[in-house]
Amino acid sequence: MAQPVVAQTSGLVDIYQMALQYDPSLAQAKAQYQSDQQQLRALEGGLRPQIQADASYVNQNSISHASEVDSMDLSVTLNQSVYQHEMWARIDQSELALNASQLALKTAEQDLILKVTEAYFNVLLAQQTLKLFQSREESDRLQLESATASAEVGLASQVDVLQAKSNYDISKSNRINAENSLDIANEELMKITGQAYGALKTLPMTTKFPAYQLNLADIEQTAQTQNLAVQSALAQSQIAKQEIEVQKSGYWPTVSLQARLNDTSYDDAPGVKDATGSAISFNVSMPIYSGGSTDANVSSARFQNQKSLEALRDSKNTARLNARSQARNIERGEVLIAALREAVKSNDAFLEAAEEGFKVGLKDLLEVFSARSNQVDARKNLIEALHNQVLNSLRLEAALGDLTEQDLIAFDQMLRTTAE
Numbered sequence: 001m002a003q004p005v006v007a008q009t010s011g012l013v014d015i016y017q018m019a020l021q022y023d024p025s026l027a028q029a030k031a032q033y034q035s036d037q038q039q040l041r042a043l044e045g046g047l048r049p050q051i052q053a054d055a056s057y058v059n060q061n062s063i064s065h066a067s068e069v070d071s072m073d074l075s076v077t078l079n080q081s082v083y084q085h086e087m088w089a090r091i092d093q094s095e096l097a098l099n100a101s102q103l104a105l106k107t108a109e110q111d112l113i114l115k116v117t118e119a120y121f122n123v124l125l126a127q128q129t130l131k132l133f134q135s136r137e138e139s140d141r142l143q144l145e146s147a148t149a150s151a152e153v154g155l156a157s158q159v160d161v162l163q164a165k166s167n168y169d170i171s172k173s174n175r176i177n178a179e180n181s182l183d184i185a186n187e188e189l190m191k192i193t194g195q196a197y198g199a200l201k202t203l204p205m206t207t208k209f210p211a212y213q214l215n216l217a218d219i220e221q222t223a224q225t226q227n228l229a230v231q232s233a234l235a236q237s238q239i240a241k242q243e244i245e246v247q248k249s250g251y252w253p254t255v256s257l258q259a260r261l262n263d264t265s266y267d268d269a270p271g272v273k274d275a276t277g278s279a280i281s282f283n284v285s286m287p288i289y290s291g292g293s294t295d296a297n298v299s300s301a302r303f304q305n306q307k308s309l310e311a312l313r314d315s316k317n318t319a320r321l322n323a324r325s326q327a328r329n330i331e332r333g334e335v336l337i338a339a340l341r342e343a344v345k346s347n348d349a350f351l352e353a354a355e356e357g358f359k360v361g362l363k364d365l366l367e368v369f370s371a372r373s374n375q376v377d378a379r380k381n382l383i384e385a386l387h388n389q390v391l392n393s394l395r396l397e398a399a400l401g402d403l404t405e406q407d408l409i410a411f412d413q414m415l416r417t418t419a420e
Helices: 012-020 024-045 085-152 158-193 216-226 227-253 293-359 367-400 405-412
Strands: 050-062 068-086 254-268 275-285
Touching: 012 085, 012 158, 012 254, 012 405, 024 254, 068 085, 085 158, 085 367, 085 405, 158 367, 216 227, 216 254, 216 275, 216 293, 293 367
Parallel strands: none
Antiparallel strands: 050 068, 068 254, 254 275
């Protein structure tokens, strides 16, 4: 008998591997990098000899002599650039552009890691929120049944029934909203992976994160130099600076070498001999006056370079503030998680006490519902804080320009197939 197929439980790394094969932004960055590689090769080809072969056939009729002469001309020409300032400057610029494309590719990889993680934990939060609301709805349903039964025998008032019905209806609406949120979160994650996935591993509420040793001064300094946005802005400023050299080529001469081998043969041409010849020449071209366009192009390139330097300064400030904010989020996240763990314990205890107190007449029904609502909120807030701590850790690594799949693996190892 065939065994049923069990859907595989996927973790963060599994989902990331799916997204790697599908993400259009990453595919675009890879294509651009490969294109820039070929562009550099094409420019470098201009420094190598350019060899060209030509052939021509001429049939010439002479009316006055009533004769016809056929000739065949074959030639091979070699052109070699000896000095061309613009070509060298554009090759240097293309190398800088290739570096910028590589940084863009790394940035796309970092962005994908963050996008996958955010979408992954959005699904987990939606799943766990739905479970909490389902549990609350079931408890409120039983509370309504109990209140209705007690009212029928005179042990509870109609107000208790209405209050229980009101809370049950709210719980039901919360559960419906949670189901909708889960559907949306699943669609968003499937949009990233491009395919269906099985159950997801979860982050237990008992998860303990390693202690973070954060030095804000070091973090800010690292962000201002290693952040990928900063490095990209630096690369763009270098490209803009090199553009000045490209435009200055209008001031420089160009020198080239040409070698030509020619062979001409004639058919039915009495007295005309076949000819073979060769020639070597050096050609020098010196610009004298271009109507001021070269000066204008150089000035424009200088202004563009100044613009890129301002963009670099802005990116450094942004990276520094972003890294500092993420470090603060991690520090506060540790304190928040500890506080929420205590909140979960105290709300669990208070709900138990409220339910017992209601049974013996020491607590009213409103206190039970309030305690149950607080318990759900405390658990939901703790789950969300744990997820945010993972995200903030990855965001800090991204701000420092050091986010890789290894960071994802470290948190993937904390996930479990069932919630604890």
